[in-house]
Amino acid sequence: MKKKILIVGGGTAGTMTANNLAKKLMPEIDRDEVEITLISDSKYHYYKPGAMYVAFGKSEGYEFVRDQRALLMSEINFEVEKATQINTKSNFVKAQSGKKFEYDFLVLATGCEVAPDRIPGLSEAGDWFYTYEGATKLAKKFHDIKRGRILVTVNFPKTPNIPHQCGIAPVETTMMLHDFLTERGVRDDIEIVYTYPTVAQAVTNGLFMQEPTSNVLPSIFDSLGIKHQSGFTLSKVDPKKKVAISAEGEEIEFDILMSTPPFTATKFIRESGISEALDDEGWLPTDKQTLKVKGLDNVYTLGDTVDLPVSKAGGTVHNQTDVVADNIASELRHGYTSESYDGLVIAIAQMGLSCGMPLWYNYDKDVAPTPCSKLGSFVRKGFNKGIYWAAARGMV
Amino acid sequence: MSEKVEVLKTKEMQELEAKMTMLIQTGRIDNLIDLMALVSDNIEMTTSPMVEKMIGTVDNLATAGFITENAVRYAKRESTKNEVPSLFGILKLMGDKDTRKGLSFMLNLTKGIGKQL
Ligand SMILES: Cc1cc2nc3c(=O)[nH]c(=O)nc-3n(C[C@H](O)[C@H](O)[C@H](O)COP(=O)(O)OP(=O)(O)OC[C@H]3O[C@@H](n4cnc5c(N)ncnc54)[C@H](O)[C@@H]3O)c2cc1C
Numbered sequence: 257m258k259k260k261i262l263i264v265g266g267g268t269a270g271t272m273t274a275n276n277l278a279k280k281l282m283p284e285i286d287r288d289e290v291e292i293t294l295i296s297d298s299k300y301h302y303y304k305p306g307a308m309y310v311a312f313g314k315s316e317g318y319e320f321v322r323d324q325r326a327l328l329m330s331e332i333n334f335e336v337e338k339a340t341q342i343n344t345k346s347n348f349v350k351a352q353s354g355k356k357f358e359y360d361f362l363v364l365a366t367g368c369e370v371a372p373d374r375i376p377g378l379s380e381a382g383d384w385f386y387t388y389e390g391a392t393k394l395a396k397k398f399h400d401i402k403r404g405r406i407l408v409t410v411n412f413p414k415t416p417n418i419p420h421q422c423g424i425a426p427v428e429t430t431m432m433l434h435d436f437l438t439e440r441g442v443r444d445d446i447e448i449v450y451t452y453p454t455v456a457q458a459v460t461n462g463l464f465m466q467e468p469t470s471n472v473l474p475s476i477f478d479s480l481g482i483k484h485q486s487g488f489t490l491s492k493v494d495p496k497k498k499v500a501i502s503a504e505g506e507e508i509e510f511d512i513l514m515s516t517p518p519f520t521a522t523k524f525i526r527e528s529g530i531s532e533a534l535d536d537e538g539w540l541p542t543d544k545q546t547l548k549v550k551g552l553d554n555v556y557t558l559g560d561t562v563d564l565p566v567s568k569a570g571g572t573v574h575n576q577t578d579v580v581a582d583n584i585a586s587e588l589r590h591g592y593t594s595e596s597y598d599g600l601v602i603a604i605a606q607m608g609l610s611c612g613m614p615l616w617y618n619y620d621k622d623v624a625p626t627p628c629s630k631l632g633s634f635v636r637k638g639f640n641k642g643i644y645w646a647a648a649r650g651m652v
Numbered sequence: 653m654s655e656k657v658e659v660l661k662t663k664e665m666q667e668l669e670a671k672m673t674m675l676i677q678t679g680r681i682d683n684l685i686d687l688m689a690l691v692s693d694n695i696e697m698t699t700s701p702m703v704e705k706m707i708g709t710v711d712n713l714a715t716a717g718f719i720t721e722n723a724v725r726y727a728k729r730e731s732t733k734n735e736v737p738s739l740f741g742i743l744k745l746m747g748d749k750d751t752r753k754g755l756s757f758m759l760n761l762t763k764g765i766g767k768q769l
Contacts, residue, residue: 286729326715330722610700631695634703642707646714 259290259588262357264339264349264524265365266296266324268304268648269559269573273363275650276581278329281588285331290588292331295349295357297338301327303644305422305570307391308429312436312609313399317388319641327648339366339524344552361554361584364540366525368421368560368568372517374535375411377493382409382513385429386421397512398436403445404511406433407500409490410452411518412465415533417457421560421568423465424605424615426450426516427473433514434480435609443481450477451488454504457565461486466622490515519568521561531563539563544619545596547580554587556580564599566619571603574647604636612636723754 261277263270274294284290306320325334337351348358370386372378385391410426412419430450437443452463462470463477463484477484491503493513500508520526521538530549533539541550542562549555558576560568579595586594599619604612605628612632617623646652661669675681737745745751 330726634695634698634700637700637703638707641704642711642714645711649714649718651714651718 258288259360260358261290261292261361261584262349262359263294263363263365265367266294266298266301267365267367267559268570269577270294270296270363270365271301271327271648272573272577272650273365273558273580274332275329276577277584278331279650280581280585291333293333293357294328295335295337295339295351296324299324299336306640307385307388308425310388310391311385311394311398311429312432313395314609322645327645342528344555363580364525364549364555364557364561365559366522366561368519368521370517371520374518375490375493377495378515378517381493381495381498382515382517384515384517394514401446401512402442405447405449405509406512406514407508407510408450408514409488409500410516411490412453412456413519413537414535415537415539415563417565418539418563419457419465419567420516421519423567427464428606429514430482431608432606434482447483449483449485449508451485453489454487468622469625472625525561533563546583546593547576547597556584566599567601569601569603572601575600575602604632604639606633606636
């Protein structure tokens with residue numbers, strides 16, 4: 257009988273994994289023994305980090321959108337369907353249309369989403385660059401502001417030791433903001449205040465979720481005249497007075513609030529009953545080595561939806577996808593898994609509009625901060641505008 | 653009175669010094685320094701729009717490669733699976749939506765080339 261592999265979610269993780277699986281299982285596909293299907297709730301594929309550049313008027317946004325079908329190898333069946341229900345006993349996923357997708361192996365890759373409504377007042381008075389709509393709104397505000405204060409806040413999931421989406425993004429955008437306002441000639445009249453919550457994964461009272469980077473940030477921010485403060489966990493926003501209120505009891509006024517809002521897994525996952533995360537956040541309980549959903553032997557997950565302590569980043573997915581693809585291929589062929597994820601994350605952080613900092617870390621080692629460079633920024637921009645699509649297609 | 657200054661060097665520094673000495677003695681160091689200066693100048697002279705245009709070209713090539721690779725693999729698999737089609741079989745193949753999509757793409761491609769001739 258033909259084995260069915262179903263992937264839910266056509267983002268970075270789902271697309272890379274579908275293509276990598278097709279490559280690895282080509283002999284079985286040629287013999288008509290395996291079928292790979294990907295379903296996604298959108299006909300389009302968004303390169304999400306592009307939104308950061310939109311916020312600073314450095315990109316329009318359309319450059320970062322492609323037809324999902326065009327990114328998939330022709331062996332992969334692709335259907336635009338929104339998954340609404342998962343039945344892990346009878347091995348099927350049901351879509352909003354009523355269509356049932358049966359599977360022998362399932363990969364859950366529906367990412368995460370912003371949940372600003374979890375903080376009273378944030379939706380009305382706050383801004384975020386994590387969506388293209390949000391980034392477009394911010395771009396206008398950043399372009400118009402002449403004086404005042406831009407406050408940066410960061411919220412972490414309530415479930416312990418889980419990061420928000422793309423851990424370095426608040427630092428990146430704070431530095432890009434500094435460059436952008438300097439370019440506009442208004443930096444002297446605008447105060448940038450970067451805040452960080454008391455608890456950020458393993459770090460308390462720092463400026464970043466990893467100790468070594470947290471330790472070097474004060475001197476970097478000082479050199480750019482960026483004010484910084486730890487121990488500010490945003491808990492409420494007063495939209496009328498434009499005041500951000502922290503759980504620690506402090507109030508800071510702002511003209512623009514650039515927030516990293518709370519994040520949750522998507523509704524479909526939150527309602528699946530599989531997650532044990534706090535506060536209905538929905539992160540999937542994930543085996544840190546095999547990348548299987550704990551307790552479900554034929555269900556894998558990767559990307560932003562997992563409950564692992566590693567960054568929710570494309571540079572994480574790129575290292576997880578082959579583990580998932582290899583393990584599924586090995587299980588199909590031999591009945592056991594063959595690969596193990598070591599927590600590796602590789603990325604190039606955009607530290608300002610024209611400086612790039614390569615970084616890598618894994619379960620055992622934190623990021624060792626290095627100076628950023630012009631060359632690093634070129635590599636990053638090259639990745640944004642071209643190499644990403646090749647990576648999504650499983651070509652690199 | 654002269655004083656002898658002794659600098660303590662790590663093993664790595666000593667190895668590096670020996671290698672550098674060899675490069676200097678053989679005259680290769682001049683070329684290497686020129687090369688480093690050239691690389692550095694190129695980084696300085698490159699701009700973001702240049703990088704984006706260059707990578708756009710690479711992306712176009714990769715996309716063309718991806719489409720072609722997929723199509724060739726598919727065609728190969730189908731040709732192996734099926735007998736050489738009769739004239740009627742070819743007409744039947746033309747009834748397939750994907751075949752027609754591909755064919756009209758090829759015709760438009762031909763038109764696109766024609767426009768440039
Ligand atoms: C502003 C910003 C900056 C970033 N910067 C970086 C960076 O510098 N470096 C880096 O490595 N990463 C960065 N990231 C993170 C990176 O984009 C994500 O980690 C990555 O996209 C995660 O991939 P994913 O497939 O898990 O989720 P996504 O890419 O979000 O894909 C999820 C997919 O699932 C689909 N889906 C959702 N629900 C359903 C459903 N019910 N049924 C069917 N389909 C569904 C969605 O349509 C989507 O296609 C950044 C992200 C943002 C927003």
